[in-house]
Amino acid sequence: MDKTFFEKLHSEGLLSDESLAKTRAGTSGQLISVHWELRTVLYLGVLLLASGLGIVVYKNIDTIGHQAILIFIALITFGGFYYCFKNKLPFSIKKVEAPNSFFDYVLLLSCLCFLVFIGYWQYQYNIFGNRFGLATFIPMAVLFFCAYFFDHLGILSLSITNLAAWLGIAVTPLEILKANDFNSSTIIITGLALGIALILVGKLTVMCNLKSHFAFTYTNFGMNLTFIACLAGLIHFDTVFFLWILALIGIAVYFYQEAMKNNSFYFLLMLTLYFYVGLSYVIVHLLFEMMNADMGGVYLLFFYFIGSAIGLIMFLIRMNKKIKAL
């Protein structure tokens, strides 16, 4: 757009001749990047194809005509994996770039078709018998292997969702609250354990420098799961709820330190909001127990929310300054 002020800055002696020339060259003949548009289209194609194949197999599972479809799926799977093995850059414990931007999607498609294929096998021939755990464990293991071997963040998230599903929990962003039955003690405890485990793995990933760019994915899933499990525990186990408050405080403090260490505004926001929800639940609970829900309690409640929100705003503003200064 407007580049005249580069000249103004130049005349004020703030920009060198060389820089001015560069900015001038930069503005003419700029290329438009369609990188992410193409990626999105490719991704949609993979999504459509894999979902379509999955549906076809399940719909025709009892008829004879499905053999051809299965062969097609097997071909995609093996062809895709073959392509990936042939083209991948040498394995390293550090980040490995994909050899080309098509690679990621071939791998994704192969993995998805592999899942469809295994699912069919289990249905038709019961290869894993009735040990349903095994039927989800093996694809999960393959997914984790692919994520590390080919260095693919998307497949890593798929593996984590599958790991959680293997344990009986949904962790995808839109289902984490909807699909889980947080009235069940088992789910809460499992969720907490899995969340902490994921956080630890994220930590180890950085410490051992093993694919350290995977750390954020682990930590993010882990943090959300842990906080939600904690809040669910706080509400569900009301006899020992102070234990859950301690857990909530512990996790919040941990992530506060992490946020400070990594200059992460995202973790800071999440821990603040989760902690606020927990704290507010406890306060509301206590007020209603003490006041027997009379008007005084309600007034106090309103004052609490107004006051606490003002306090948190000041906290966030101060933190913003602090992290920026780091």
Added chain:
Amino acid sequence: MIAYNKQSLDNLYMREQLEDAFLKNQISMEELKKCKEKYPVNLYTPNVFVRIGLFVLTIVIVLFSLGLIGLITSIGGSDSFTGLLIFFAAIAYGVLEFMIRSKKHFKSGVDDALMWMSAIFIIVAFNLNGNMEALENSILVFVIASYFTVRFLNMIMSAIASFALLAVIFFAYIKLGEFAKATTPFLIMAVALAMYFLTAKKSNQEGKNYYESCLLMTEIVSLACFYIAGNYFVVREVSISMFNLNLKDGESVPFEWIFWIFTVAVPFIYLAKGILKKNILLIRMGLILIAAVVFTVRYYYHVLPAETAMIIGGIITIAIAYALKKYLNEPKSGFTDEQNTEHSFTAKQLEALLIAQTLGHAKIETTDGNATEFGGGSGGGGGAGGEF
């Protein structure tokens, strides 16, 4: 007109351009620093996550204050509540102006929240008595959203204002009778097109423009509404539900072929124009609306079973994307497949989350083989929920 200090906005604009130039290695760190010192930006704009937090918390404060005052004054009737809401809208607005003037808040979350609260309070206050017509409401929304767009440079307000303007025209025009109802789609399309050309011309002008992002939103809304107004599905369903057109299944609106042409052709025209004019917005709109074409056609003509259509569509999509990627291996005709490096970390993380969300169900369905939950990302099959 603009609530913010113009000098600060200018400096902010300059800083953005300089940072962009720095990322492209056109100027040095040293120079960037010197320029920033010479032209300081004294607006308070925290990090985006902090902004979200401040936004949520400000809304908590305003809502609970409203509740508290409502309780204390024990206002019950809707008339007095209307008064209270207008009073609160005024207070929120006053605080908003104060925060901007003396605390220099600019897109801080606090100003966003106050702006939305005062706008929503006024609209709710007017609607409490329940005798507002659609046309009156559209006018009200248009006036409020336009004011907030002009004064606070808010993108979403600008989108709402553009949409409300079209709604005003729509509701005013259909009052004119049967002929008007039949020609509504064409009028809306004409207005949307005019809006697009006016805003596009304005936003393509050289020079700094405080309203650049607002104009962009208006462009998006007018392009979208131009398509929606001519879309066969929308025209048919609106005619049935709003104009009491008695259509049975299989019957169609008069001049259906015109709307079918619009439905199918417009996205491709956007795409072609975008490629020719190197306009990324038109390209994106075209791509998104092609999906709308598919859904509209499939809604009336079930040519193929869904899964077969998905497989064929998937293969075609992959093939096209592959061919384009190959074609753009080297930058050609002004386009490139290189990514802008600035946002790639966030974009990658978001993509990974998206994959987990849309394909998270892609796990083994051992017990019931319920295939319908398999794809599409509509949610549902995500939780194994103690199944194992």
